[in-house]
Amino acid sequence: MFTRVCPLPASVRYVRSFSISTTRSAKAIIYTRNGEPTDVLTVRTLPALAVPRGDQVKLRFKLSPVNPADLNVIQGAYPAKPHPRDDLGTAEPAFVAGNEGLAIVEDVGEDVSVVQKGDWVIFSTPQFGTWVSEAIARQSDIIRVPRASNSSLSEVQAATLTVNPPTALALLTQFASLEPGEFVIQNGANSSVGQAVIQIAHRHGLKTINLVRDREGIEDLKGQLKSLGADYVMTYNELGEKTARETVRDWTDSKPIRLGLNCVGGKDTTLMAxxxxxxxxxxxxxxxxxxxxxxxxxxxxxxxxxxxxxxQSRWYQQHSAEERQSLIAEIVGMMESGLLQEPSHEIVVLQGSDEEMQSTVKDAIGTSASGRHKKILFHFADI
Amino acid sequence: MFTRVCPLPASVRYVRSFSISTTRSAKAIIYTRNGEPTDVLTVRTLPALAVPRGDQVKLRFKLSPVNPADLNVIQGAYPAKPHPRDDLGTAEPAFVAGNEGLAIVEDVGEDVSVVQKGDWVIFSTPQFGTWVSEAIARQSDIIRVPRASNSSLSEVQAATLTVNPPTALALLTQFASLEPGEFVIQNGANSSVGQAVIQIAHRHGLKTINLVRDREGIEDLKGQLKSLGADYVMTYNELGEKTARETVRDWTDSKPIRLGLNCVGGKDTTLMAxxxxxxxxxxxxxxxxxxxxxxxxxxxxxxxxxxxxxxQSRWYQQHSAEERQSLIAEIVGMMESGLLQEPSHEIVVLQGSDEEMQSTVKDAIGTSASGRHKKILFHFADI
Known part of the structure; x- marks a missing residue:
């Protein structure tokens, strides 16, 4: 019995980890040229990953969110581009999609100091290529998720914390110096950023006027946003009505609205302005x-x-590792304290053959691009 | 002979001044309703002006500039509006046009301390109604033009110093912190503000790229702006050509342009941006x-x-009399030192009957509104 409770020597643990990584097939959602995601994305089984050395970290992904910007990157309509990769077993260099994700550290190289096995990590390197089941990263690519013991932080919260909540926090704090009781008006209010804006504004005593597209089930959506803390929700059509000015004046008691947040553009934003x-x-x-x-x-x-x-990507570029870590800790704190709920979402499990996974990916992205307001997160089933 | 060189006693001077103001006919360019300036403006002989009392000042106008915004005020398309006046001898309340002007103090009330007879003054009260030959103002409406002895300041410079040169100075200093050698791009570069921008930028070691409409005599205009210190002048059409990006890159040596100035809007500004x-x-x-x-x-x-x-009107509203006086002194200093030349201009002399004056006014305004680039200033001939 003695031998069973004795910790395994390091070399044995190492072999065990190595053995898992070679018997399990790593998968990646990749593309070799820009285009419509439903046209150009393929799912591919990767060559076996190497053992992490030096400052390398071996990661297993839990969740890989689909953000609107990810689709723009694949289309080639985004200034940030992933590095072309020649280690994916493709004939020509290819790109792994995805900017945001939650992974667990499975193994670390001998020089790694900031994380250890079992840690949750997210990504500070933009366009890391997070739509994968496994990856080797350098420790400078990742940020450890600083969870309190008995943390209530969910995997979905952790997977979606690097882009949208910090954006919402910055929008509310970096541009106008608002006092409690002041008003914010935003469009695309049901976006993930919009949902975070509602919650953060509400906790800071700011009032929000939230604009959304008219749609089937609009009353449900209004109710959902109000349950997050939205003070007022109206459609762009309602804002365009003659009575809207009076309605808004009633809500604000004629106080000037000093902050507007825009993720839409076009004539609805002209109207909001x-x-x-x-x-x-x-x-x-x-x-x-x-x-x-x-x-x-x-x-x-x-x-x-x-x-x-x-x-948000510019913020990460312009700030130090310590500042990034401190921002993440602030957002995690907001989530653990209940200030920020999970965004409304759907986890899409990828399983079966590469072709089956590919079909699931394209269906999910088609739904996401059509403006449904649930955030989609990919999860590769254990294979 | 003694009596002829002896100065007149004060009371006699007073009577003399009074006698001039009652025998000379004061004229004003007025309107009773908003509309196209050429439709709604009339010239009117005013009732005799009262003798100034208390903090009142009696003014005789030297020059009354026509700014684009003056026409917008008359059209009713401008947020600042003049006060309706019931002392103009009209059946209904009327407005005197004009925001900017140079006047000479002819007489002062007993409480006036900031100016004396013979001083040049300009206007700190927006929409004072400066298109007149004479007026009674309060001392808080005016700013004394602080001329050095033997000042080279011309009447045209003094008449046009409250709006355009301070605007140019603010545009160059309040938004981007530029180092000598950096670039500014501006449209409407032949406007009065544009001309002041060119001169101030040049003296600060900033480089300017100046955009103007194509027109007959474009080469003359380019030469004229270059003689003010413009580094580069191009038309909107030239900016739209495929080679423009390379041309500008050559000029700037690929340095980023960090300040753009816009008085045009529309697609030419989208292009400039x-x-x-x-x-x-x-x-x-x-x-x-x-x-x-x-x-x-x-x-x-x-x-x-x-x-x-x-x-600029907002700046005046938000700053104290001392700050306004100090700004004017700075601009006068720039003019006296030769840094800022007179804007290219035409003085339109108003004389003859009210009908003749009215016809001259409308002709001049028609020319001004058609986008000719010379600033027009009205001068009422001594009547």
């Missing part, structure tokens, strides 16, 4: 309509409107 | 095309563009 007050800031972080932002010059000159953009 | 570099600021102070400012959202998100507006 007209509801902003003197000295307001309009911050764009997305362009779902693909139409430009078109504003009367008078808003800038006479109402002193300022228009900004926000891109 | 595409030439701005990372972290640039685009400041709008006019909208001559009347088309909105339409920009791809990607410029905000990925290039971190910030869009602002600037309105």
């Amino acid at each position: 007209r509801f902003l007050g003197q000295d307001a800031h309009l911050v764009s972080y997305g362009a779902m309509s693909k139409a430009p932002l078109s504003l009367p010059t008078s808003l800038f000159i006479f109402k002193n409107l300022t228009c900004h953009g926000y891109w | 595409r030439f701005l570099g990372q972290d640039a600021h685009l400041v709008s102070y006019g909208a001559m095309s009347k088309a909105p400012l339409s920009l791809p959202t990607s410029l905000f998100i990925f290039k971190n563009l910030t869009c602002h507006g600037y309105w």
Whole structure:
């Protein structure tokens, strides 16, 4: 019995880990040229991963979210691009899709100090290529998820914490200095960022006016956003009605709205901007309509409107590892304290043959691109 | 002979001044309803002005500039509106046109301390109604023009110093922190503000790329702007050519352009914005095309563009009398030192009957609105 409780020597643990990684097939969602994701994505079984050496870390992925920007990257319509890879067993260099993900450390090289086996990690290197079941990373690519003991943090929360919640926090704090009781107006309010904005604003005592597209089940959606803390929800159509100005004036008690958040662009945003007050800031972080932002010059000159953009990737580029770690700790704290709930989501399990997985991926992405508001996360079934 | 060189006693001087003001006919360019300036403006002989009392000042106007915004005020398409007046001898309340002007103090009330007879003054109260030959103002409406002894300041410079040169100075200093050698790109570069931007930028070691409409005599205009210190001048058509990006890259040596100035709006401004570099600021102070400012959202998100507006009237509203006086002194200093030349201009002398004056006014305004680039200033001939 003595031998069974004695810890295995390091070499044995190492062999065991190596043996798992070679018998399990690693999968990746890849593309070799830009195009519509449903056209160009394929699922591929990867060559066996090497044993991590030096500062390398071997990761097994738990969840790989699909963000709208991921699709733009695949289309080639995004300034950040993944590195071409020649270790995927493809005839030509290929790209692994995905920017965000949650993985578990399975093994570490001898120089790795920031994580250990079993840690949850997320990615600080943009466009790491997270739509995979396993990967070798360098420790500089990852951030350990700092979970409290008995943490309530869910896998979905951890997988989606690097992009949307920090964006929402920055939108609410970096542009206008708002006092409790002041109003924020946002479009695309049911996006993941929008949902985080509602929750963070609510906890800071800010009031939100949330704009969404009219749709089947709009009343359910309104209820859902209100349950997150939304003060008011209206459709773009309702905002365009003659009575809207009076309605909004009633809600705000004629206080000027000094912060507008935009992930849509186009004429609905022009309309929203007209509801902003003197000295307001309009911050764009997305362009779902693909139409430009078109504003009367008078808003800038006479109402002193300022228009900004926000891109979380730039923040990560411009800040140190310590600052990134500290931001992540702040977001995790918000999640553990119940301030930030999971985004509404659907986990899509990938299993079966490569062809079956590929078909599941394309179906899921087709649904995601059609503007359904649930965030999709891929999970590779253990194979 | 003694009596002829002896100064007149004060009371006699007073009577003399009074006698002039009652025998000379004061004229004003007025309107009673908003509309096209050429439709709604009339010239009117005013009732005799009262003798100034208390903090009142009696003014005789030297020059009354026509700014594009003056026409927008008359059209009713401008947020600042003049006060309706019931002292003009009209059946219904009327408005005197004009925001900017140079006047000479002819007489002062007993409580006036900031100016004395013979001083040149300009106006700190927006929409004072400066298109008149004479007026009674309060001392808080005016700023004394602080001329050095033997000042080279011309009447045209003094008449045009409250709006355009301070706007140019603010555009260059309040939004982007530029180092000598950096580039500014501006449209409407032959506007009065544009001309001031060229001169101030040149003296600060900044390089300017100046955009103008194609027109007859374009080479003359290019030469004229270059003589003010413009580094490069090109038309919107030239900017739209395929080779433009390479041309601009040659000029800037691939340095990012971090400041764009816009008084036009519309598609020419969208085009200009595409030439701005990372972290640039685009400041709008006019909208001559009347088309909105339409920009791809990607410029905000990925290039971190910030869009602002600037309105000199707001600056005056938000700053104290001392700050306003200090700004004016700075601009006068720039003019006296030769840094800022007179804008290219034409003085339109108003004389003859009210009908003749009215016809001259409308002709001049028709020319001004048609986009000719000389600033027009009205001067009422001594009557």
